[in-house]
Amino acid sequence: MSDASTNSPARARALLDETIACDLHSCPTYNPRSDSIAQLHRYRDAGVKCVHVNVGDSDVTLEKQIALIAAFRHFVKLHPAQYELVFGVDDIERVAAAGKLGVCFDVEGARAWGDDLSLVQLFYDLGVRWMLPVYNARNQVGGGCHDATDEGLTEFGRAFVRELDRVGMIKCCSHTGYRTAREILEMTELPTMFSHSNPRALVDHPRNIPDELMRACAATGGVVGINGIGIFLKDESASSEAIVRHIDYAVQLLGPEHVAIALDSAFDLPDFSSKLAAAPEFWPATLGYHSGSRMAEPEQWPEIIERLLQLGYSDADVKAIAGENYLRVARAVWH
Numbered sequence: 001m002s003d004a005s006t007n008s009p010a011r012a013r014a015l016l017d018e019t020i021a022c023d024l025h026s027c028p029t030y031n032p033r034s035d036s037i038a039q040l041h042r043y044r045d046a047g048v049k050c051v052h053v054n055v056g057d058s059d060v061t062l063e064k065q066i067a068l069i070a071a072f073r074h075f076v077k078l079h080p081a082q083y084e085l086v087f088g089v090d091d092i093e094r095v096a097a098a099g100k101l102g103v104c105f106d107v108e109g110a111r112a113w114g115d116d117l118s119l120v121q122l123f124y125d126l127g128v129r130w131m132l133p134v135y136n137a138r139n140q141v142g143g144g145c146h147d148a149t150d151e152g153l154t155e156f157g158r159a160f161v162r163e164l165d166r167v168g169m170i171k172c173c174s175h176t177g178y179r180t181a182r183e184i185l186e187m188t189e190l191p192t193m194f195s196h197s198n199p200r201a202l203v204d205h206p207r208n209i210p211d212e213l214m215r216a217c218a219a220t221g222g223v224v225g226i227n228g229i230g231i232f233l234k235d236e237s238a239s240s241e242a243i244v245r246h247i248d249y250a251v252q253l254l255g256p257e258h259v260a261i262a263l264d265s266a267f268d269l270p271d272f273s274s275k276l277a278a279a280p281e282f283w284p285a286t287l288g289y290h291s292g293s294r295m296a297e298p299e300q301w302p303e304i305i306e307r308l309l310q311l312g313y314s315d316a317d318v319k320a321i322a323g324e325n326y327l328r329v330a331r332a333v334w335h
Helices: 009-017 035-046 062-078 089-097 118-126 155-167 178-187 211-219 240-254 269-278 298-310 315-333
Strands: 022-027 050-054 083-085 101-108 128-132 223-226 259-261
Touching: 009 298, 009 315, 022 259, 022 298, 022 315, 035 050, 035 062, 035 101, 035 298, 050 089, 062 083, 062 101, 062 118, 083 089, 089 101, 089 315, 101 118, 118 128, 118 155, 155 178, 178 211, 211 223, 211 240, 223 240, 223 315, 240 259, 240 298, 240 315, 259 315, 298 315
Parallel strands: 022 050, 050 101, 083 101, 101 128, 223 259
Antiparallel strands: none
């Protein structure tokens, strides 16, 4: 256990600096021309070594997803001293050692991909390293977490899951219906994750997940990443204390080797708010999506580490939660 006398902000930052911390999910923008892309520096300044940037969810078209990837890749290429695109775990380790931020991508939901399985390989080649098949509402793959009835994976959905495994793209079950998630976890031969989902035992919201799915995910060798969204924390301020409460619950249930962090920070809030208003079928107001609840910010990373140390977590367990667990999953899945 950690010595309480060393659990100061300085000690937490020092531990974070020597850790390959990975934020599994970030939503800086849905607008390729937004200046929020430049806010990637906030992750690097906070001590994060690798960040997954979301480039598409429910209503982001295929064309716009590719435009977003192009915009981020262009920005990263223009700032080689600060950032680098990463395609493998060795890249992440090398970039971290150089003091830079590694950047890769994720996609939430296959709606825009239609029935074209070849897009999995294309997006992997562009830097997408995890994919959740269904975002909140049913699509061609399966059911979402806000569907009245989740009918599970379709025949195409099973083919889609197999293609993710073949290509080496991590399967994420966040936002996915419980039955569909269970069927994905049952058929997988590779570690799978809930990249940004909190325990439903602590907050009764359908975007959070029950203990049995958390255990099933861990049984694949995967991880559950805790997010920093106020309504899923039952804390409108999205405090680090609330985030750590959810991390600690997951650790007590699964062990420290199956827990990670994905704050789900959004920088372009007007853009994000307009998305919520335009598509209530994906974000029902009755579930609190329009309440003005806050999202955690990258600057909270050091405070989260500090609070874990204050709870008595060992340095090794903190490093595992901050990034090593995810790197283990990535090394097992990515080609």
